Amino acid sequence: MPTAATTQAWVSTLPVPAELVWRHATHFGGINGELYPLLRMTAPRGTTTLDPHSIVPGARLFRSWLLLGGVLPVEYDDLTIAEIGAGRFLERSRMLTSRVWEHERIVEEIDAGSCRLTDRVSFVPRWPALRPVMMATVAFLFRHRHRRLAERYRRPRAA
Secondary structure, eight states, X not given: OOTTOEEEEEEEXXXXXXXXXXXXXXXXXXXXXXXXXXXXXXXXXXXXXXXXXXXXXXXEEEEEEEEETTTEEEEEEXXXXXXXXXXXXXXXXXXXXXXXXXXXXXXXXXXXXXXXXXXXXXXXESSGGGHHHHHHHHHHHHHHHHHHHHHHTOOOOOO
């Protein structure tokens, strides 16, 4: 990652097993559930998961469009998974607004019924003047994603 990269991170503790969160985190339905209603990420017809067995690390998978409100294309992601393994992936892609985009997601078991999810994002804007806007947008989007995850996996309150 070039020295001009901006890095941000978000961490959530979720009251469910790590395996459940990992399945959600690598399924396009889960990804889009986190992004909803702000964005939707496209994938080729028939692509439902980021399957570690079918990914060639470092090879571009496809171009995914990010659709504002699920309809208006505002960004693309030449989706490339650099590393993937049990409970962790590292996406290293190019985007319309970023020469380099890295998104690392780690799902770690805390105990049998809970886990820690960490998202770390680093990017190098194509146009330096975009850095403050991108920092604010990425922070807003990932806080939203973590809120959506917390809502999805919230334990019901005892009566």
